[in-house]
Amino acid sequence: MKGKEILPWGNYPYHPQRAHAVDWRDEIASRLAQVADQCGSTLPFGAGRSYGDSCLAASDNLLALRGLKRIIAADWASGVLRAEAGITLEEILQVAVPRGWFLPVTPGTKYATLGGAIANDVHGKNHHRRGTFGAHISRFGLLRSDRGLLECSAHENADLFTATIGGLGLTGIVVWVEFSLLPIRSSRIASTSMRFNNLDEFFALSNEYDHEREYTVAWIDCLARGKALGRGIYTVGEHAADGILASAAKKKITVPVMPPFSLVNGPSLKAFNILYYRRQPATPVNALVDYDSFFYPLDGILQWNRIYGPRGFQQYQCVVPETDARAVVRALLEIIGRSNSGSFLAVLKRCGAQRSPGLLSFPLAGVSLALDFPQRDAGNAKLFEQMDRIIRDANGRLYPAKDAHMSGADFRRFYPNWQQVDALRDPSLLSRFWQRVTQV
């Protein structure tokens, strides 16, 4: 029997990685030197939740840091936490929630690590209020192969501070992170979900509620066409004002094996999207739900990426500026609808104007759209090419954490600060993504 191959979350592209594990802070430097020496270069790796090749080492030899999951110091009075970078968001929530604290910003999975949250400068359903995760980091320890352990903050090694937030793990090994938690009085979320019949209705709802609600997000039926184009369900939420503080301990189910082919195909997609839309009543539904089901519905199904079969899938996430957002999202949905591809969970989210300290941070004021596509080599390439052109013309950008297709020219246009990050890149670290978008 073979051990599990290390692949990115999307199981695409297929470049199996070899892991070199480190479990103690004082052993990172020697391990980094050893692996870099042996393999040319390496890349810090946490939980492997990046979808594409941004978490794959150019040398296919990773420095696996998941064992670094200790809390270093916690001030439960002020909600400042300092922890090792390999700790997952779930492990943080388990300790923080019972004490009345929550993550200031959380992405759609709690299985990502703190190091991954920095490297991708993750955002969540409250981006319009609190910006990205990077905005809540006060300092971190960065181990460089050429300069040793450095403390970075807005005032100390500020160049590395801004280059590392969203820096895709290339500027050094993030050893520990100190950040501020968000106070809560209940572990539950008071949520309201509302059905909308088309894209205009989404924008109307978003305009009405986004400014007054902590969390907002929308699911859209990416296969609906014509008058129903862009229909979906808009969900808002707030931390409940009072109630119990309990960390989630729900039973999970697992997709036990990888089916020989993708279960996501034309008929299953169509059926799911119609049913999911119809299940939501036409009138708004209020509910008090635990944070797990509000933030992490997909985490309830472990290894859900397997449903796409051995060829894997690609996620396409873009953000476009507010100005033309409506027309751009419409154009994208039209193209996707015609392609008959797309995903169960297409997510639309209004992002705010908060600026991240990070040089390569993804979000910008506007609208973000994310969808999964089963890997079909020719089909996806053609579809993505059309979509990329629209994003380019709208001055939007694509999200490296999800990416496995962006052209180098597009990347350099989307992220004009890339050269600053490249100049600060640790000479021992290189990802397949970075190689693809900067060196080709």
Added chain:
Amino acid sequence: MKRVLIVGATSAMAEACARHWAGPDSRFFLVARNGVHLGQIADDLAARGAVAESYVMDANIIDDHAAMLDAAQKMLGAIDIVLIAHGTLADQQACQKSVAQTLAEINTNGVSTVALLTLIANVMERQGRGSIVVISSVAGDRGRPSNYVYGAAKAMVSAFCDGMRARLFKVGVHLVTVKPGFVDTPMTAGLNLPKLLTASTAQVARDIDSAIARKKEVLYTAWYWRWIMLIIKMIPAPIFKKLSL
């Protein structure tokens, strides 16, 4: 209130157990060779509300055991749980070429545990309550060509525990022998373990916790190792010797 003594506290399984038990009403006395790593674990437990003290000791220096145990009692008072988790994964090939290395592995994984338990049992016996958790291994169930040195040491530990359990039961002290199968730890990092049969340390910690609560005698973790080992134990010796397990 949970008062816990852990020997081999920097092992991944022990660390997972400590994290599982950590809370505002827990006290830990942590023993291991590496003081820096002990300090990092103590900080983690403190952040979770526990009180933790580190004590640097090499379990192979048998003469140091008594002083350690005195210090542990001083810090903890009564002891609710003792966890013995130190060990090394022997390099079987190297052991076959070296008497010194073979005996070193037997000492680390077998003799030192027997020595520790001898002292600890007397403390717990006087106390008349509490649980002793000893990490043995499925490898001790039957010597296999791929790691019989390690297996022999663990077989000694398992047999020693069987007897000691029956002795301590009569005075109200519980002893559970833990036999982990494949566990995803730094000790096994170099091995290409089959994913389906490999437990996480968090899973092992949950299993140990429930084994203490249910006063289980022998814990296989993950559970299916009981059945895997049953089959391995049942293979007749004339066939077993032809296999390369």
